[in-house]
Amino acid sequence: MKKLIVACFLTVMMASAHATPEQDRLALRAFFQERFPKLDLNEMINGLYAFDEGAREQWLEMEDFPPYEIAIEEGEEAFNKPFANGKTYADCFANGGMGVKQDFPYFDVGTGEIITMEYAINKCRTDNDEEPLPWLVGELAQIAAYMAYTSRGNKMNVVIPDDPRALAAYEAGKEYYYTRRGQLEFACENCHMQSAGMMLRADRLSGMLGQATHWPVYRSKWGEIGTIQKRFQECNSQVRAKPYEAQSQEYRQLEYFLSYMSNGMELNGPASRR
Amino acid sequence: MKRNLYLPFSALLAVLMSPASAMAADADEYVAALEKAQSQICEAATRVQLWNTSEALLEEAAEAAAKGNFDEGIKLANEAALHAELAVATAVREKKNWHLYVPK
Numbered sequence: 001m002k003k004l005i006v007a008c009f010l011t012v013m014m015a016s017a018h019a020t021p022e023q024d025r026l027a028l029r030a031f032f033q034e035r036f037p038k039l040d041l042n043e044m045i046n047g048l049y050a051f052d053e054g055a056r057e058q059w060l061e062m063e064d065f066p067p068y069e070i071a072i073e074e075g076e077e078a079f080n081k082p083f084a085n086g087k088t089y090a091d092c093f094a095n096g097g098m099g100v101k102q103d104f105p106y107f108d109v110g111t112g113e114i115i116t117m118e119y120a121i122n123k124c125r126t127d128n129d130e131e132p133l134p135w136l137v138g139e140l141a142q143i144a145a146y147m148a149y150t151s152r153g154n155k156m157n158v159v160i161p162d163d164p165r166a167l168a169a170y171e172a173g174k175e176y177y178y179t180r181r182g183q184l185e186f187a188c189e190n191c192h193m194q195s196a197g198m199m200l201r202a203d204r205l206s207g208m209l210g211q212a213t214h215w216p217v218y219r220s221k222w223g224e225i226g227t228i229q230k231r232f233q234e235c236n237s238q239v240r241a242k243p244y245e246a247q248s249q250e251y252r253q254l255e256y257f258l259s260y261m262s263n264g265m266e267l268n269g270p271a272s273r274r
Numbered sequence: 275m276k277r278n279l280y281l282p283f284s285a286l287l288a289v290l291m292s293p294a295s296a297m298a299a300d301a302d303e304y305v306a307a308l309e310k311a312q313s314q315i316c317e318a319a320t321r322v323q324l325w326n327t328s329e330a331l332l333e334e335a336a337e338a339a340a341k342g343n344f345d346e347g348i349k350l351a352n353e354a355a356l357h358a359e360l361a362v363a364t365a366v367r368e369k370k371n372w373h374l375y376v377p378k
Contacts, residue, residue: 024376031377176322178372183325183357185364189375242324250322 044210075146092124101151148269173257182241
């Protein structure tokens with residue numbers, strides 16, 4: 001009898017220490033709804049523009065002639081260009097790669113790896129004896145922009161299968177997000193939850209919810225289209241933490257967690273930001 | 275990056291060609307400081323907490339040592355080590371605390 005009580009106690013403890021991803025997601029939405037009672041949470045796919053009327057107007061003007069349009073066109077061309085062996089990117093993806101962005105990143109049961117869309121694009125290349133492309137900007141980001149464009153309007157649908165390795169990857173990403181780091185000792189959470197909607201020097205801070213729906217992004221500061229992991233690197237550097245390599249295990253886990261938090265939200269990539 | 279972490283050849287030369295034994299002792303001290311910093315940096319990196327300052331400081335340390343300026347090299351290596359030590363302290367604390375910030 002005693003044993004049983006102890007066992008139950010442990011189960012309860014475990015459950016409270018490890019909320020399920022779905023419990024996390026709902027709690028996060030509740031957090032933002034409480035912070036911003038009047039805000040339609042679905043607006044958060046537009047990042048800081050959900051909070052800043054003035055900046056939003058400027059941004060909408062910019063969207064009249066979207067600066068990422070050329071990237072989509074170039075991405076489409078690159079996407080359709082056959083490899084030396086005659087195969088194409090379309091052969092590597094479900095549904096020929098069209099309208100599939102909502103399923104990324106996913107957990108690959110065979111290898112135990114988290115597969116982001118950029119990771120899958122380069123894997124498609126190396127599987128077909130092509131050189132991998134640089135991760136952060138350029139052709140890879142353009143192809144990702146085209147694939148994101150064909151997925152617009154779909155709802156984010158990241159799956160965490162019932163596999164301890166998938167859950168461990170999710171938990172690692174979550175721990176990364178909430179851990180203070182760098183010389184300034186800031187967690188992602190400090191800026192994108194506690195301070196969401198507030199100003200940090202010249203920038204208004206976006207909230208975590210919806211932060212993964214609109215990538216890749218054309219940033220005026222970059223002058224080109226770049227991937228979400230380029231942004232991760234910048235956010236790490238800002239607090240004087242050493243950034244990870246793009247598509248490192250750490251960043252793929254982080255992207256897995258961050259994307260799951262946006263589940264159910266509409267995809268609106270590629271996007272433009274200041 | 276990696277090659278900068280070792281005592282550069284030119285620094286070794288500076289030591290070998292120097293008649294003053296005080297200089298040689300400084301070089302040994304520099305190597306000791308360098309190794310201590312490297313091991314602290316590894317510790318911080320293993321804990322997913324490296325600052326972006328430590329390795330840069332170590333590169334500057336190597337540059338100073340390469341010019342035979344071991345005092346400066348030691349100072350910079352110690353600073354690199356301190357930054358890594360502080361990162362480890364954050365790691366230890368955050369390992370306990372991070373889940374407190376997750377909305378329940």
